[in-house]
Amino acid sequence: MKPHLALILLSALAACGGASAPATTVAAPPATNVPATPVAAAEPPAAPPAAPALRGVFASDVDRTADPCTDFFQYANGAWRAAHPIPASQGKWSRRWESGELNKEHMKDLLAEIAAHPGAPKGSADQIVGDFYLACTDEAATDRAGVAPIAPQLAKLDAIKTRADILHAIIDLHAVNIGVAFGVGSQQDPHQPTRVLADVMPSGLGLPERDYYLRPDKRFVEARAKYRAHMAKVFELAGRKQPAAALDAVMALETTFAKAQLDNVAARDPKAHDHPTTFAALGKLAPHVEWAAYLDALHIPHGDASLNVDEPAYMSAVDKALAQTPVATWKTYLTWHLLADAAPFLSTPLVTEAFDFDEAYLAGATEIKPRWKRCAETADLLFGEALGKKYVEKYFSPEAKARMKTMVDNILLATGDTIREAAWMSDATKKRALTKLSTFNPKIGYPDKWKDYASVPVTRDALWEDVLAGRRFVVADDLAQIGKPLDRGRWGMTPPTSNAYYNPQQNEIVFPAGILVAPGFDLGVSDAVNYGSIGVVIGHEVSHGFDDQGAQYDETGALSNWWTPADLTAFQAKGKCVSDQFDGYFIEPGIHHTGKLVLGESIGDLGGVTIAWRGYQRSLAGKPAATIDGFTPEQQFFLGFAQWRGDETRPETQRLMVQGDPHPVAKYRVIGPLSNSPAFAKAFACKPDAAMVRSEATRCTVW
Ligand SMILES: [Zn+2]
Incomplete structure (x- = not known):
């Protein structure tokens, strides 16, 4: 893990001047079959008493003119992308980013409501975020100040x-x-x-x-x-x-x-x-x-x-x-x-x-993003747990947390199955891998203990002073950990964030409430779709525990080798297969991914698909699942994955990503892992020589 200050710096740039931050108003109308609703709105309706039928994938997003076995990225949601150009202030766009921007609209609503009721006690969360938002959105005052x-x-x-x-x-x-x-x-x-x-x-x-x-x-x-x-x-x-x-x-x-x-x-x-x-x-x-x-x-x-x-x-x-x-x-x-x-x-x-x-x-x-959005992002960055507490009260339900916990449990169990069955690994290394797996700490939604911002002086008429005060707090809060015993309750992302992470030193997988919203996670869709979308995110984060970086940390979070030499060599050969695969993916003539740079994320994606697939099978426990809109449960799983991942990305953003982002561009995050997946090929009846099917000789498997 890069230390906290570096993360803060990156985030600070992304908030108001960053190069690759996704953003902008939610321009796209919801599809007819599934509205992009927050989890809270997906609670069961009061009547009729019978449970509503679960929805499947976004059937109208599918490009039926494309062949799923030739280009699944195009097939899965090419129709949606064609109808939803990237908004002017965004670098990439998909339903996933659209829902991330909706989170910011929710933050804006919370902030505007707080700001409209002045008089909150000094040092209270409401006073701090409300006054900050007022100062930040006062464009006339910042213009006057020069x-x-x-x-x-x-x-x-x-x-x-x-x-x-x-x-x-x-x-x-x-x-x-x-x-x-x-x-x-x-x-x-x-x-x-x-x-x-x-x-x-x-x-x-x-x-x-x-x-x-x-x-x-x-x-x-x-x-x-x-x-x-x-x-x-x-x-x-x-x-x-x-x-x-x-x-x-x-x-x-x-x-x-x-x-x-x-x-x-x-x-x-x-x-x-x-x-x-x-x-x-x-x-x-x-x-x-x-x-x-x-x-x-x-x-x-x-x-x-x-x-x-x-x-x-x-x-x-x-x-x-x-x-x-x-x-x-x-x-x-x-x-x-x-x-x-x-x-x-x-x-x-x-x-x-x-x-x-x-x-x-x-x-x-x-x-440029509208000012209110830049201000909501900065409020989240500086006072994320004050705003985040309000966010989860309104937008994250206990039902969502419970359902997520069940999925995480199934996927961790599926990871155990995968490790036990790994023919290439010795019993000694398997034992250590399973021990490490048993110490995984899932964090879901929001921290148990919230940060206290009472000491931060924020006023409604001095934006830069407020920014400095917020940053002094962020820096001091980080540096104050030095010399103390480790506090495992801290979070590296704020609750409204549409993202997730694995921290190898604490062996934790962390899913902020902001990612647990439709279309990634939805109480109203089939398990097949949820396991394909948020389930693969869970599998991805778990796989980071066993990628080129995570595998170097043991079950206590120490940087310490637990692999036998032969198993380590075999694991590295598996990584090389993935690295070579991504070296061959071009974003434009002359510019391709660097396999070694995207190796960890690509092991995460490949392992994520495989493990989430197993987790889904486990959840079925042999029971049949429904075909919906003509898609089998197996097809729903892979479409759920590709629709959630299916970003359109600007050429400039792709060049920036290829240069420094450890994540591949979305197209290859879909095509890369699925072309290694026999379950995918079977679900869509792809022939062995199809473009989406890598031959046995070149197929990569890690987990
Ligand atoms: Zn990752």
């Missing part, structure tokens, strides 16, 4: 004279989650999993990742030129036009940082980040950072305790830059990152410029 809200921070940066001043400026920026030079966050100790350590990590690039600085391909050369022009424009809009040489120096400094970072594939290996270090050794590694001052300022305990340094070579490069790069360059670099980070919260010209680069140029969006 860049004045960041004037105090700019003045501090302007006052930098010495190298010691640089460090103090870095501390100030880190305290409000602005990523410059490096980062420090809390991290579970990979060797003593009940402890929490400080973790020092790379940070501080303005482009999406290192290759953008280094690769000679035309599209990266162009991205660098656009980035530099964007930098110039932002400085100009802030009334601080820079000479070309100053911007060149910032590019050169960021390029130095990029060169010193591991590439995306190398960074996937948890062992590449595992460098237990003492504070004394850290001082020797990077002597130009005054560590005691840095750690004291951020209230991070040090002394005899150990910590982890993700990439020591990177910290050496930062140290060298601190010693040698001119103070003036550091000033411009730090100012640039403050401006870039604050731009989405300032006046319209800066908001527009941030959008034009981050979302329009890099991800292909043609229209």
Whole structure:
């Protein structure tokens, strides 16, 4: 797991200026057969007393002109995609993303209702999220203020004279989650999993990742030129036009940082980040950072305790830059990152410029998200458990939680069957795998204990101050874990989030309420469809426990090998099959997936389909299931999967994903695993030479 601060930084970008965040109004009308309703609305109606018939897949989404055995991605929901172009502010679109955007409409309704009833006690959840939302949606006030809200921070940066001043400026920026030079966050100790350590990590690039600085391909050369022009424009809009040489120096400094970072594939290996270090050794590694001052300022305990340094070579490069790069360059670099980070919260010209680069140029969006949506996303990001508590009260039912729990249980049992039957694995390794499986911790819907935001000062007339207050809380809340025993109750996503995750260090699978909505999960559809959609998500997260990364952690969450050498070799060969398969998937001529980058997610998808399929069979316990709308239960399962996964994706977003996203594009997340699935081929009676059927010689199986 990347430490928390990095996640926060990524999320922060996604909220108001991010490159790949899905978003926008829900433009599509619901299909006639199944409305995209929240779980709460899917409770049984009062009358008639007989249970309503369960619905099946979205039959009208199917492209009947396509052959399921040739291109199942097109067949499953090609008709829906043709009728629902990607909205202007989105990078990708499907019913799944549509439901994610509906969650944001629900957040907006909650926020607007709270904001309409002022007078909540200071420090209460209502006061904090309500006042934040009012400040954030007051576009006229932010326009009037211009860049004045960041004037105090700019003045501090302007006052930098010495190298010691640089460090103090870095501390100030880190305290409000602005990523410059490096980062420090809390991290579970990979060797003593009940402890929490400080973790020092790379940070501080303005482009999406290192290759953008280094690769000679035309599209990266162009991205660098656009980035530099964007930098110039932002400085100009802030009334601080820079000479070309100053911007060149910032590019050169960021390029130095990029060169010193591991590439995306190398960074996937948890062992590449595992460098237990003492504070004394850290001082020797990077002597130009005054560590005691840095750690004291951020209230991070040090002394005899150990910590982890993700990439020591990177910290050496930062140290060298601190010693040698001119103070003036550091000033411009730090100012640039403050401006870039604050731009989405300032006046319209800066908001527009941030959008034009981050979302329009890099991800292909043609229209900025409405302000209310950006504000709801930021409220979720900063005060997610205050807003999330209200969200689950209204939109997540106990019935949904119970049904989800049953599915998770069945899929965990099915995983056990799969492990026991794995002919390629020795009994010794199976025993360890089953022990690990027995310690999986499913979290469903929302945390048992909610964060308390009472200390966060939020007012209804100072957006940037509110953002800073929220970020100070987020950073302090993360850093406060260091030196304490591990708290297993914390969540890495907020309840309204339409996503899920596996955390290998806590061996937990986590499903926020925001993903447990139609069409992923619906109490009104057949089990076949639910197992195909949310069931595969469950199977996917479980499979992450046994992917190229997860398999390196044992049942206690320690980074410790539990495989016999022969079994590890066999497992790695299975991974290579998947990696080779995805190396062959092109998004456009000359640009294809990097199999090793998407390996974990692709093992998750392949294992997810297989395990969820078994879980579904288990749930039937031999009983027959109904054919609905002409689709057999088996067909419903695979269509449920492909309809939920079936994103249309903009070319720009695909290029961004191929470069840095460990997830393949949706088309290959459907075609990749299903073309390895004999159950799929059987369900649609595909011939052995069909495009959707990989031959026995090339078929990949992992779990
Ligand atoms: Zn995943």
